[in-house]
Amino acid sequence: MFKYFEPSKIFSITSRAPKYVLFLFIIILSIGLTEALILSPEDYKQSHSVRIMYVHVPAAWISLGIFSVITILSIVGYIFKLRNFFLIAKSLAPSGLVFNIIALVTGSIWGKPTWGTWWAWDARITSMLILALFYLMYVLAWRIFEDNDKVFKVTSIVTILGIINVPIIKYSVDWWNTLHQPASINILSKSSIDISMLFPLLTMTAAFALFSLLIFLMKYNTELIKIKNKGLDRL
Amino acid sequence: MIESLFFMNGYGQYVWLAFSFTLVSFLTLFLIIKTQYNKEKNKFIAKFGSLNSEKAAFARSQSINKDILSNTSSI
Numbered sequence: 001m002f003k004y005f006e007p008s009k010i011f012s013i014t015s016r017a018p019k020y021v022l023f024l025f026i027i028i029l030s031i032g033l034t035e036a037l038i039l040s041p042e043d044y045k046q047s048h049s050v051r052i053m054y055v056h057v058p059a060a061w062i063s064l065g066i067f068s069v070i071t072i073l074s075i076v077g078y079i080f081k082l083r084n085f086f087l088i089a090k091s092l093a094p095s096g097l098v099f100n101i102i103a104l105v106t107g108s109i110w111g112k113p114t115w116g117t118w119w120a121w122d123a124r125i126t127s128m129l130i131l132a133l134f135y136l137m138y139v140l141a142w143r144i145f146e147d148n149d150k151v152f153k154v155t156s157i158v159t160i161l162g163i164i165n166v167p168i169i170k171y172s173v174d175w176w177n178t179l180h181q182p183a184s185i186n187i188l189s190k191s192s193i194d195i196s197m198l199f200p201l202l203t204m205t206a207a208f209a210l211f212s213l214l215i216f217l218m219k220y221n222t223e224l225i226k227i228k229n230k231g232l233d234r235l
Numbered sequence: 236m237i238e239s240l241f242f243m244n245g246y247g248q249y250v251w252l253a254f255s256f257t258l259v260s261f262l263t264l265f266l267i268i269k270t271q272y273n274k275e276k277n278k279f280i281a282k283f284g285s286l287n288s289e290k291a292a293f294a295r296s297q298s299i300n301k302d303i304l305s306n307t308s309s310i
Contacts, residue, residue: 011299037254038240048243052253059257098264106253113249211261218268225275225303232282232294 007084007224014224018217025210032207035200043197050197052110058205060103060128062212064166066096067131070138071159078156086152089159090142091219095212097135104128115179123172124180127165134162279303 036054043050070089077085107125108118119125137158145151173182184193191198241247283304286294294300 008297008299012302015302033254037250042244048246049249051243051246051250055253055257094264094268098260102257102260105256109249109253109256113246215264215268218265218272222268222272222275224299225272225279228299228303229275229279229282232279232286 007087007227011221011224014217015221018214018221021210021214021217025207025214028203028210029207032200032203035203040200041194041196046114049110049113052106053197054200054204056103056106056110057201058208059099059106061205062208063096063100063103063131063135064169066092066099066212067135067159067162068166070096071163074152074156074159078152083148083152086155087223088216088220089155091216091223092212093135093139093142094219095215097132097139098215099208099212100128100132100135104132111179120179122179123176124169124178127169127172130165131162131169134158134165138162276303 032054036051040051040054042048070092073085073089073092076082077089104125107128111120112118138155141154141158142151145154172178173180185191185198185201193201241251243250283291283294283300295304
């Protein structure tokens with residue numbers, strides 16, 4: 001099964017895909033922004049400040065999702081010695097880190113009108129900050145270590161340690177008394193969010209997912225060309 | 236309507252700041268990754284151009300190299 005992930009097999013797809021993904025991203029983002037800023041209703045408690053949710057929540061979801069995928073790829077890549085899995089994980093990291101930063105900053109901006117403060121050492125916010133530090137460690141490890149075996153080992157350790165934090169982020173609002181509100185959307189039970197707000201939220205999530213796919217494809221192609229550059233040196 | 240969209244009952248500054256930060260972050264990340272991509276691709280083209288005909292023919296036999304050299308791999 002792993003042979004389908006060989007760079008020589010997928011480069012012809014990954015090199016052509018970005019322009020189509022970019023086109024789709026612009027369309028979905030335009031629809032999402034129209035819904036989020038104009039069409040969706042204001043909240044009866046938070047008024048218009050609730051609109052920050054449409055960038056804050058998708059960014060948080062995607063940064064958590066990307067870190068989980070990076071961890072799985074690193075573990076499987078390390079066990080089966082699949083170098084391309086590490087390359088895919090490395091290419092996912094920049095968008096994961098940026099989405100994490102967006103979640104922290106937009107959360108802070110949302111905190112000012114709703115809690116009266118830009119920052120609180122609340123369990124959810126602090127655990128998201130810790131995730132950002134793990135992302136930073138992961139990205140820095142790729143820059144610091146040049147030896148492949150060493151960087152594969154270090155990045156795998158960073159992701160395994162970091163993944164412990166992911167359920168803590170998810171359940172922090174249930175386990176502790178936090179300023180942060182509990183989850184409004186549940187896959188297994190009834191969500192407390194109205195459809196008029198859920199639709200723009202899901203549209204923005206789709207737009208953000210497409211953006212992370214776009215960045216991943218561009219970064220992955222860059223990494224492959226970098227490897228091919230080294231190959232030309234050896235000819 | 237425009238005024239209401241801009242001020243949003245006094246919350247406009249927070250909403251627009253959050254959306255602006257997000258879009259600026261997107262644009263910055265996109266430009267950084269695109270610059271890295273163009274740099275590596277130009278480096279590859281320059282290296283490929285300096286190869287002798289025998290080595291160039293061998294390099295061209297690999298499908299990835301052919302894809303990199305073609306225009307389809309650019310955004």
